[in-house]
Amino acid sequence: MGSKSLTRAFDPSLRPEPCAIGALGLNLAPMTSPDLCILVLDENTVRAAIIEAGLREAGHTRVHIVTEMHGLVRRITEIAPDVIVIDLSNPNRDQLEHLLQMSRAVRKPIAMFVDQSDRDMMEQAIEAGVSAYVVDGLRQDRVKSILDMAIARFNAFSRLQAELEDTRQALEDRKAIDRAKALLMKTRAMSEDEAHHLLRRTAMTQSRRMGDVARALVASAELLLGDEK
Amino acid sequence: MSRPIEPIRLGFMPLIDAAIPIVAADKGFAALEGLDLQLMRETSWANIRDRIAIGHFEAAHLLAPMPLAANLGLTPFEAPLVTPMALGPGANAITVSRALYEAMRAAAPDLQVNDPVSVGAALKAVVQARAGKALQFAVVHPHSAQNYVLRYWLSACGITPDRDVEIGVLPPPLMPDALASGAVDGFCVGEPWNSRAAHQGAGAIVLTKVAIWRGGPEKVLGFRRAFAEAKPQVLQAALRAMKAAAQWCRQPEHHEELIDILSRANRLNISAKDIGAALTGTMPLADGRQIAIDPFGDEAALRPDIGAADWFFAQMVRWGQVTDTADNCAAATSAFRPDLLPGAIAAEAATASGFFDQA
Known part of the structure; x- marks a missing residue:
């Protein structure tokens, strides 16, 4: 050999x-x-x-x-x-x-x-x-x-x-954040700004990414309220 | 005061016998010893060889003869390795195609499956009838126990490797298909690939490695020698974690959890069913008998016996991979370091005996 x-x-x-x-x-x-x-x-x-x-x-x-x-x-x-x-x-x-x-x-x-x-x-x-x-x-x-x-x-x-992955991630984050904001505005009668600030504050205190916080919120809302697509 | 966390990067191939380091990391045995054991899955032994050599890994799951090859300068990069622990006796076997099995049975109607002498005689009869047309067998790597054990057995039975039987290299997952398509006539490989070929109806398992060589490691845990010498305490901590993991793996009540851990996407990424069969199942021999698989052996199996290193070196010389000098012999056998294993495990009767053709 x-x-x-x-x-x-x-x-x-x-x-x-x-x-x-x-x-x-x-x-x-x-x-x-x-x-x-x-x-x-x-x-x-x-x-x-x-x-x-x-x-x-x-x-x-x-x-x-x-x-x-x-x-x-x-x-x-x-x-x-x-x-x-x-x-x-x-x-x-x-x-x-x-x-x-x-x-x-x-x-x-x-x-x-x-x-x-x-x-x-x-x-x-x-x-x-x-x-x-x-x-x-x-x-x-x-x-x-x-x-x-x-x-x-x-x-x-x-x-x-890596860039492509980042872009894809950013897009998905955007979508999740928009859905989470819509949920907050509807269920807690918040303005879009207030919803945005709440998500950002939660992400900061929990040291998590805003997209992840939004996704978790959307997922739990789906569990609690049924799919609101 | 908490101890500093020592990082150890360990490369592994997604095989059952990587279980011990995987469990050491995933069940927290390494963390208990103050280690941050980072597992890196690889796709070829060549990658593991190169990445441990250039310092991407401190440790790796290796084919047992690979540390010898590294110390003999048979690898592209100079990087001596030491092996303080073997990872169990494994479950290698020799599987032949259905066509070759039928030819062997026709040539030797009294063929006794899993008897090295009888299977060897049957294969020799087939080889003689083929009048010079070589059979094609496959192993996973030139520096593997599979290669040397296959060659040892063939030679002992009067069959000449490279002339009567050509021995090539194939990734194990491709072996069952290669057998089915006729690309190879047989192979020597670990589980689950023998069982897979048998279940597919493509292959007949004719001989287990244990029937050829009772002891002897197939895979080992290797460390860069420079790392082992610079950080002896870290090495000891890592080996304690591995021993604890090995003990955990051996206990049948942990097998369900072990199967779950190994099947994860970042570990073996193989179905729990296949892992379960390889861990606790049986291997279906060609004659219908089932051989129990014991991938971990007992605690003594963790000992990297110097007798085994001697035997591997002798095979490397025999097959022309290296020349037989005193320096080479010392470089090769110094790769196995049972003395480094914490709480030394008493040597069993020298592993290098226990061959089917030696009393």
Whole structure:
């Protein structure tokens, strides 16, 4: 099973020697090198599309998205990727790692993208919820930009989801507060302002969110008075 | 004066044998020891391995050989682990497809289910008849007791793993379907996946792990070694809480509540019925017998026996995962630390014996 290869994603001898041209800031990547083939494994189709768009913007044309985990082995064999980007919530990660170490399943051995000098980057990746595997010997700087992009997009996606959730929550709070105010105005003959202040004061004294207080009030009113929809 | 609350983040996979840490947190045993035990559910052993290594977790529910692999440098990140407690003997078994079971019965009409020698002889006869076409089996992880026990038994029966039987990796919930669809011919996995395959009519449970290896842990509780060394008192408090939780779990009168706790959405998120069957039920063997499941064992089962670590290391060497050097052996076996368990539990007859083919 040769899991030792996991720690040897990059053989130091395969790294380009630092040279004068490098110091001038010229791109050392050979112009003739074929575009990297990138496989994105993500069951979240929206996020997969966001990653794909990012990779295409960065000039990668050979990007494959797999969101369906059935027949994964066959797909990987067909696609023969140089880099695999996978979301960490994917339960197939153990299977993938084992598969990548079996020489029969893939053209070249693939290992987790990791190097002591890149521990920070891997930490960022894991924080963001993404991991990457690359074919043995692939130049590190070429993979780094891909992983950087994936990390940024994963984080952006999480923020977007959090914002969406916040918005949804705010909307639901608004609805609950409106219903609670209407209830108070009807049953206690309050003005809208008074109802609003009562809800806010209760939320403050109980250290609860106003939406939660309103929801509790609506729920108990439904129990006591029947549904007043 | 109240003691400071020590946070411990613990990663777990949604499996029955995560019950002890879950109960330690949810029934307040950890809080009683002044600990804020935060449980984090994960989706793969690879995630647990990476997240404990980079310090997202102080502790984790692990496959028993994983701490050895971490200390042997077989993992992407350098992060030594220690295992002061095993999480019970578990309930692994070997299930084969109905087709393979029928072929085995045809080849060996006197097949005795759950007898490792008899089942092995039947499987060998089938392997020979297939003339070089390998059978496909699945386990959960390369560094798992399931993988090593399956390979040990196959080899002892004259079957060559990787040549006669290819052994791949599959997430356990996919195994019954993989068996039904013919993608695999057999697997070695914990409950409830053997019973699930048997109830679906896709599989025949032919052998329990206990019949192959009487003792030996399947899952353990692992801590970052740096944490265990920096905070020995916190470690002791955590282990006291775990021991109390284990004792609570063992008592049949708590099983109803245990099933309720484990089935919650943020814990195993599996139906109470399935959890109940895996906790207190029986496993239906291929010949119609029912084997009682005892997921927790007795208190002695909490002891992470060094003999078991020795055996795991020997298997890692045998299957080419690591080279056999004195340094490697010391790194591997030092992962199991029964000496750290509070109120030391006397060693049973060394766990590493108790194999079906050893007197």
